[in-house]
Amino acid sequence: AFLAWFICLSLFLFRKTFRVSHTIVGVGLLLAPLMLMRAEFDQLFRIRGTPPLSGIYVYNAYRVSDDEIRFFYMKSVEDNQPLQYWEGERWNSVETICVCPLSTLLSQCTVEAHLAVIHSIDTSTLTLRVPSGSVEREFDLVDVRPLSSTDNYLYPHKFGVCIQPVYYHADWTVFIQFFEFWIASGATKFFIYVHSVTRQVRSVFEYYSKLLGNQVEIISWSDLPVAAKDRGDFSRDPNTRVFRAGPYAAINDCLLRSRWQVKYLAMMDVDEVLIPKPGASLVKRIEEIGEWNPFADTFSLEWRYGMIEVEQMKRRVRTPRNMAFGDIADAKIISPDNVQFDYGRLRKVIVRPERVRIVDIHNTIQHETFPHLTDWMPMRYETLLVNETDLKVLHLR
The missing domain is CATH 3.90.550 (Spore Coat Polysaccharide Biosynthesis Protein SpsA; Chain A)
Structure with a gap:
């Protein structure tokens, strides 16, 4: 960008020496930055034609009750792959809720958090996959159930x-x-x-x-x-x-x-x-x-x-x-x-x-x-x- 404007300034300052008309200077002011900044615009436009960012990123999974598991994960809002978990004999869909803070709606921060909820039997591990892929991942569950009855519960x-x-x-x-x-x-x-x-x-x-x-x-x-x-x-x-x-x-x-x-x-x-x-x-x-x-x-x-x-x-x-x-x-x-x-x-x-x-x-x-x-x-x-x-x-x- 600096080089583009330097060329434009040179055209303007030496227009009489090189007998350059005001019209040519004006066209130069418009075209020189566009030509030299072409790579930046190409990258922005090219994004639309490429596959969306793929990947689902899970940090920890927590057992919150005897029949419910929760975890938060990151993924691109453009990635519509469903997330599935293994339960005994079949793959079931994970219930998901997008956490959509205003900052992601008003910017290009499109990789954001989602809450995943699974109603599952009492197991200590969780296996996840996306149907379109061949990779499966197993997670050890962090148990965050209450240590005792919740009536008059004594918090640590x-x-x-x-x-x-x-x-x-x-x-x-x-x-x-x-x-x-x-x-x-x-x-x-x-x-x-x-x-x-x-x-x-x-x-x-x-x-x-x-x-x-x-x-x-x-x-x-x-x-x-x-x-x-x-x-x-x-x-x-x-x-x-x-x-x-x-x-x-x-x-x-x-x-x-x-x-x-x-x-x-x-x-x-x-x-x-x-x-x-x-x-x-x-x-x-x-x-x-x-x-x-x-x-x-x-x-x-x-x-x-x-x-x-x-x-x-x-x-x-x-x-x-x-x-x-x-x-x-x-x-x-x-x-x-x-x-x-x-x-x-x-x-x-x-x-x-x-x-x-x-x-x-x-x-x-x-x-x-x-x-x-x-x-x-x-x-x-x-x-x-x-x-x-x-x-x-x-x-x-």
């Missing part, structure tokens, strides 16, 4: 935090702040999906994993597998079509992974904190709100931006011993009127994992049905809009 953890895939991250101080805030707030379970981080960030994960033991789960979240010759090819590499390393698949995998382990699960970013009503502990406040609303599965919180002066503090930090957290108390909350509309009105959620079927980063997409229906109980669990005076999310920037 009252409150946990789930972080969507961390990718290309180098700021290790943010993760120390993250762990220290949530530990002080009463969180006892952490699910952190990791795509790519620096050695220093990895060291922070290792330190807190050693400190907290099985309270910390670091889940490796790699790129989707692709042949070396196709890597980076927009028409053949599915990773070029995945939105931000696939957060929707990851947080829903986290939803399944945390069932009956964690009573309240916060779906947060690493630079977000929860601010409860003054005088109340965070976990106690969440439990109070949950007890007042027994049919709620999602607690939708106001999302506020907080400005914090960190540059001076970061210049002082050379090792973790230099870390201090007093600056958080001085964060300035920005009015929603001064924030871009679509961001200023977004919310963040805390969920009851076993009550939610599909979750988005900012809301619940599909609620579970209530297990013991009566005439006066709702058919499905509900989302509760929490007043910001009771509890809100502060996004530190």
Whole structure:
């Protein structure tokens, strides 16, 4: 593109020397960029004539009850191959539901997450295939059924935090702040999906994993597998079509992974904190709100931006011993009127994992049905809009 415009500029500047008419200059301005950028347009047009991106990518499969298996998988929306599972003597179709966040509808991120539901006998493995292929894959099932009767169920953890895939991250101080805030707030379970981080960030994960033991789960979240010759090819590499390393698949995998382990699960970013009503502990406040609303599965919180002066503090930090957290108390909350509309009105959620079927980063997409229906109980669990005076999310920037 630069070379094209350089030629056009030369034609314009030296039009008198070479006695080039204004008409020829105008035609040159139009044709030179098109000729030299032809390869880019060819690639875009060629995509329409090639086969769609193929491949179904399954991470984990979970047994959620004695007769139901669920998993989230990634595939291109252009790939209409049905997915089948083996049950004893025949292949049956898998029930699928597309997770369609707005970002995939408005962009070319067409490789997205789908929920798969299988009503199956009590088996410890799952075999999948597509009818048009000869490859079959067997998966060991992760058992996330309750450990005991769900009446007055005692959760191993009252409150946990789930972080969507961390990718290309180098700021290790943010993760120390993250762990220290949530530990002080009463969180006892952490699910952190990791795509790519620096050695220093990895060291922070290792330190807190050693400190907290099985309270910390670091889940490796790699790129989707692709042949070396196709890597980076927009028409053949599915990773070029995945939105931000696939957060929707990851947080829903986290939803399944945390069932009956964690009573309240916060779906947060690493630079977000929860601010409860003054005088109340965070976990106690969440439990109070949950007890007042027994049919709620999602607690939708106001999302506020907080400005914090960190540059001076970061210049002082050379090792973790230099870390201090007093600056958080001085964060300035920005009015929603001064924030871009679509961001200023977004919310963040805390969920009851076993009550939610599909979750988005900012809301619940599909609620579970209530297990013991009566005439006066709702058919499905509900989302509760929490007043910001009771509890809100502060996004530190």
